């Protein structure tokens with residue numbers, strides 16, 4: 001059950017794993033996620049996007065960043081090990097159709113969930129412009145995979161160690177200024193990045209979609225822990241989302257909810273994680 | 285309530301029972317009603333708020349027999365009429381009085397499959413005990429024969445003596461039944477269909493079985509061990525369980541029939557959609573649904589700090605909104621998790637509160653404060669988006685509403701502030717929409733409850749439903765009752781089919 005078929009380290013703290021799960025591999029669509037546990041008595045249930053799936057092999061691919069206890073434990077498992085709990089596919093699939101020109105913006109680990117969506121959009125006949133960003137060159141993931149899909153491809157790093165030295169919002173703004181402007185933007189990454197992508201496209205009135213990563217427990221609409229304000233209404237990310245209209249999301253509330261347990265987690269885990277969390281906080 | 289220690293209660297019962305042992309069958313009704321009702325021994329309040337062990341400890345043998353002797357063995361069995369599954373109450377109680385515990389267990393099992401659970405969580409004071417003639421004679425429902433406690437006594441006795449019998453299973457019919465959800469409704473269907481020799485698979489979304497019994501009701505009221513044993517019995521009967529399986533997502537409901545060859549499906553997915561108040565500030569950090577709070581504590585074991593990875597919010601002052609069992613459980617759990625002050629804020633008065641009386645009494649003993657005729661107006665937060673207070677309003681009772689309870693009416697200008705850092709919303713659950721969203725063929729009402737006929741059949745052939753997903757948030761025994769009815773319908777449908785196949 002849920003055997004790890006393949007494991008690869010993509011960057012310092014990002015790992016890719018292929019998991020054996022025939023049923024999920026058959027049912028899943030782009031945009032959906034799974035919830036897994038590394039220990040089913042005391043472990044946490046953590047959501048991760050299904051980055052890819054192979055129904056023939058019966059496998060799904062996850063790409064995750066080590067930020068806390070569970071992702072750290074997961075990163076220590078190896079090929080042949082089994083996960084005690086894996087449930088999915090959860091969430092609504094991304095709505096895919098031919099929109100015209102779509103800008104896909106991925107920040108940090110957010111490139112992982114973005115990849116299957118960009119692929120599906122491309123297959124549906126869209127022109128795909130891709131912007132991916134990370135703090136530095138070593139943290140970039142899936143560059144080649146994204147490049148092959150994209151009609152136009154831009155890489156940014158915060159420190160300029162690779163590609164363009166800027167935040168992803170800079171090229172995004174330039175693209176919005178083009179005539180004709182893009183038909184749609186999809187942005188996935190740290191909440192702060194998604195917030196600023198929303199602010200970038202708002203004046204241009206370009207429909208912008210984001211995939212929210214709130215804290216979850218069950219992932220089936222039972223606990224309400226994943227709720228966010230969307231157009232001043234409480235929505236459950238696990239069943240109503242994870243994708244929403246970025247211009248309607250209350251990101252500040254979402255970010256404060258995401259930090260609910262931050263101090264608590266810091267106390268619980270070691271200082272190595274502290275630096276991870278701080279970095280994550282600063283965005284990308 | 286005066287708290288008497290377990291030892292004290294046991295000694296008193298031993299002294300008392302001597303008076304009745306020879307002449308039990310000759311006792312007059314008057315003498316029976318004069319026998320003192322037996323209090324349930326429980327952990328000391330100051331001890332139990334620091335652990336998750338069961339609060340109520342159960343009757344001793346002497347206590348159980350004395351309590352049983354109070355029963356008048358009425359000819360017109362009003363208690364049975366008010367039991368949703370019609371347990372032959374006087375008959376099983378009579379066996380207890382005579383110390384024939386095995387017989388008592390057999391009587392209960394004719395009607396109820398999960399007595400250890402029902403004996404603990406049924407709202408007895410509004411069911412069997414409500415119309416008990418002893419309570420009527422003494423003009424106090426609290427003085428009625430403690431039928432629930434006696435049921436629990438028998439179930440516990442059976443377990444402690446290792447005498448749980450594994451129900452017989454008829455030989456394999458080759459028919460397959462899928463059960464969606466492992467709450468009380470699903471477990472009952474699994475048992476009843478398996479007994480007829482059908483192959484049964486239970487699909488559960490969570491990684492652990494039992495439904496609300498596991499993730500909602502805390503261990504201090506219903507230990508996991510009891511749920512485990514019930515499930516173990518099913519496993520021994522040959523029921524198959526698949527956890528981490530969300531029907532509708534991992535596999536579409538219709539695919540279970542059309543592709544996987546199940547001949548019947550029972551949907552028992554429960555009422556798992558938390559309701560919120562829709563007031564300002566409800567998404568601030570520190571506002572939880574009772575479902576989330578209790579799931580973190582019970583299912584994810586956040587209570588066992590240091591062992592569990594799932595965090596739980598460290599709280600000092602907690603307000604719980606609501607007045608049902610869920611609110612009591614959340615409040616008492618918050619206390620056990622270290623909160624200093626826990627307030628239950630309820631719009632009506634104690635009389636209208638739907639929670640089991642025993643839990644309310646236990647909560648009071650544990651220092652939970654009750655604020656009646658009050659309700660939240662808005663939730664206030666600090667600059668970090670965390671709850672730091674709640675603005676409340678006071679109410680008075682007006683005319684009865686559609687529920688028959690007097691409607692709470694706001695007293696204008698009665699706003700006041702309650703200092704709290706955590707708010708747990710326990711005002712009810714709606715039906716889980718996952719199945720109806722992914723199986724549009726199934727008819728539901730406007731609240732999303734699945735519509736069924738009197739045989740528990742849904743609008744789709746071969747699909748049956750029952751429990752909270754049909755009733756709305758109800759009770760364990762009602763969910764079980766629906767499960768039994770559904771299983772009977774499924775078994776009949778499959779038997780008819782097997783009969784036809786034989787003729788052909």
Ligand SMILES: Cc1cc2nc3c(=O)[nH]c(=O)nc-3n(C[C@H](O)[C@H](O)[C@H](O)COP(=O)(O)OP(=O)(O)OC[C@H]3O[C@@H](n4cnc5c(N)ncnc54)[C@H](O)[C@@H]3O)c2cc1C
Pocket residue numbers: 033044046047048049050063064065066067068069070071072109112113212213214215216242258259261262263265266277
């Ligand atoms: C729908 C969805 C899809 C996701 N997909 C991916 C993915 O493909 N790859 C990936 O690496 N991560 C993904 N995440 C985030 C991932 O779930 C969290 O990183 C993970 O739960 C952290 O678990 P942990 O025990 O290691 O850390 P914890 O010890 O629980 O947390 C460490 C710190 O990380 C932060 N944190 C906690 N939960 C989350 C969260 N859900 N999102 C962001 N930060 C969090 C908090 O500040 C916390 O203090 C996704 C989240 C959601 C909701």
Ligand SMILES: Cc1cc2nc3c(=O)[nH]c(=O)nc-3n(C[C@H](O)[C@H](O)[C@H](O)COP(=O)(O)OP(=O)(O)OC[C@H]3O[C@@H](n4cnc5c(N)ncnc54)[C@H](O)[C@@H]3O)c2cc1C
Pocket residue numbers: 405406407464465466467468469470487488489490494495496497500501529530531532552553554555556578609610613640716718719750751752753757758759760761763
């Ligand atoms: C905190 C709390 C305290 C309570 N206290 C009492 C009490 O004292 N006395 C009393 O009589 N009643 C009490 N109740 C109510 C009682 O627990 C419920 O009425 C009863 O559990 C309903 O049983 P059920 O089988 O219909 O559903 P549930 O017990 O809700 O079980 C449904 C199961 O189905 C699973 N599920 C849902 N969707 C899917 C899907 N798509 N695929 C697979 N699995 C799925 C869920 O994970 C769950 O395990 C309480 C409820 C709560 C929440």
Ligand code: SF4
Pocket residue numbers: 354355356357358361362363364373374415416417418429431
């Ligand atoms: S109504 Fe009360 S006294 Fe009469 S049979 Fe039932 S339990 Fe016994």
Ligand code: FES
Pocket residue numbers: 215216217218219220221222223224225226227236237238239
């Ligand atoms: S994770 Fe529990 S409702 Fe979404």
